[in-house]
Amino acid sequence: MDIAGLSTALSSISTQSQVGTAVLGKAMDTNRELGERLVQMIDSAAMERSVNPAVGGNFDMRV
DSSP states (O other), X not given: OOHHHHHHHHHHHHHXXXXXXXXXXXXXXXXXXXXXXXXXXXXXXXHHHXXXXXXXXXXOOOO
């Protein structure tokens, strides 16, 4: 039985798991921030509509 090889493989798997977990955590943080910014954008658009309800209600189109 190759104990050194087994130890190296288990260490590599552990490191890969830790890296994967860290990357997933960063992706979740990024998505959370993007979601918060999206909510802010929607809120600001709603504020604009409440102040000036005619904005964006009509548009001119020519074919």
